[in-house]
Amino acid sequence: MKNRIITISREFGSGGRTVGKRTAEQLGIPCYDRELIQKIAGKSGFAEGYIKSLDETAPGGFLASAFSNRTFGQTNEDYLWNIQRKVILELAEQGPCVIVGRCADFILRDQADCLTVFIHADLAFRAQRIVQVYGEREDSPEQRIRDKDKRRAAYHRFYTDMKWGYAKNDQISLDSGLLGIDACVEVLKMLY
Amino acid sequence: MKNRIITISREFGSGGRTVGKRTAEQLGIPCYDRELIQKIAGKSGFAEGYIKSLDETAPGGFLASAFSNRTFGQTNEDYLWNIQRKVILELAEQGPCVIVGRCADFILRDQADCLTVFIHADLAFRAQRIVQVYGEREDSPEQRIRDKDKRRAAYHRFYTDMKWGYAKNDQISLDSGLLGIDACVEVLKMLY
Numbered sequence: 001m002k003n004r005i006i007t008i009s010r011e012f013g014s015g016g017r018t019v020g021k022r023t024a025e026q027l028g029i030p031c032y033d034r035e036l037i038q039k040i041a042g043k044s045g046f047a048e049g050y051i052k053s054l055d056e057t058a059p060g061g062f063l064a065s066a067f068s069n070r071t072f073g074q075t076n077e078d079y080l081w082n083i084q085r086k087v088i089l090e091l092a093e094q095g096p097c098v099i100v101g102r103c104a105d106f107i108l109r110d111q112a113d114c115l116t117v118f119i120h121a122d123l124a125f126r127a128q129r130i131v132q133v134y135g136e137r138e139d140s141p142e143q144r145i146r147d148k149d150k151r152r153a154a155y156h157r158f159y160t161d162m163k164w165g166y167a168k169n170d171q172i173s174l175d176s177g178l179l180g181i182d183a184c185v186e187v188l189k190m191l192y
Numbered sequence: 193m194k195n196r197i198i199t200i201s202r203e204f205g206s207g208g209r210t211v212g213k214r215t216a217e218q219l220g221i222p223c224y225d226r227e228l229i230q231k232i233a234g235k236s237g238f239a240e241g242y243i244k245s246l247d248e249t250a251p252g253g254f255l256a257s258a259f260s261n262r263t264f265g266q267t268n269e270d271y272l273w274n275i276q277r278k279v280i281l282e283l284a285e286q287g288p289c290v291i292v293g294r295c296a297d298f299i300l301r302d303q304a305d306c307l308t309v310f311i312h313a314d315l316a317f318r319a320q321r322i323v324q325v326y327g328e329r330e331d332s333p334e335q336r337i338r339d340k341d342k343r344r345a346a347y348h349r350f351y352t353d354m355k356w357g358y359a360k361n362d363q364i365s366l367d368s369g370l371l372g373i374d375a376c377v378e379v380l381k382m383l384y
Binding site: 118120168169174 | 360
């Protein structure tokens with residue numbers, strides 16, 4: 001019997017990270033989010049800021065690479081993907097946990113007793129949230145969300161070949177805007 | 193305060209109808225599935241079998257109509273859509289209930305205190321289920337499911353302009369194959 005893991009994919013501003021953290025706290029298990037980036041940084045030698053930025057820019061990076069250094073060997077993105085994959089598989093071996101983002105749903109899909117979750121919400125809810133919670137600047141948070149959505153979808157699609165946003169990618173998808181963050185946490189605790 | 197309604201969209205063979213019926217039973221509220229078709233038949237004058245078949249064939253019917261009688265007035269499909277819409281809105285006014293299929297998620301989206309649900313499962317689970325539960329013939333249940341999926345998606349897309357299968361269409365999407373039918377029922381009862 002493998003460890004029980006919850007993976008959380010989420011739209012930017014949906015509160016998916018908060019759902020993951022609260023669920024983990026209430027279940028008394030660790031939640032890996034920024035810690036994941038620290039671990040990948042430690043193993044790869046790249047700076048945390050650079051790794052974090054790849055969540056947004058990898059596919060662009062890939063397209064650029066396709067016409068430059070890709071033919072001469074592994075890109076930074078591919079190198080980091082392999083380390084990320086290894087780190088996530090190791091965490092899943094260590095014990096029950098919640099893992100936010102980083103395509104963990106795809107990486108752990110056949111590896112563990114895994115509950116895969118997608119958190120989404122409409123644009124208005126997310127725009128309000130990134131201004132209030134993250135302190136994002138208020139001029140056009142909607143445009144910032146659309147950009148992040150596109151980049152995250154492209155990144156996920158490139159490495160997993162899954163269509164971002166499709167219900168069938170995950171065992172459960174929840175609208176945190178209409179259901180509320182606390183209700184999402186309660187549902188995940190019940191299914192754990 | 194509007195009545196609390198649960199709408200269930202579902203992939204063919206996923207057990208979405210069973211989830212709806214069990215949830216309604218346990219909540220002590222009515223579940224409309226075949227009853228919906230009876231009501232639409234009563235109001236429209238069309239036979240139940242014909243109405244039921246439109247869930248599969250409307251868009252093809254539409255394409256055919258587009259080059260024939262559509263320009264001369266309302267098609268049967270459009271006529272039935274309007275009656276269906278009216279029946280669903282009336283049911284939602286009458287009291288709390290579960291409504292399975294028939295684009296009720298879209299029709300009630302802004303009308304009621306509505307929990308919109310999508311039930312899906314992988315092809316293997318659904319193929320096994322339609323043979324065991326519905327007594328479908330065993331030669332290529334997978335092909336039958338693919339056909340039904342396509343038709344249902346096209347029907348839904350035509351009348352709602354939503355992309356079938358997208359998590360963002362509904363407040364909650366559940367994989368009945370991996371989570372189990374009973375767990376889906378428990379989640380919906382919790383969120384009700």
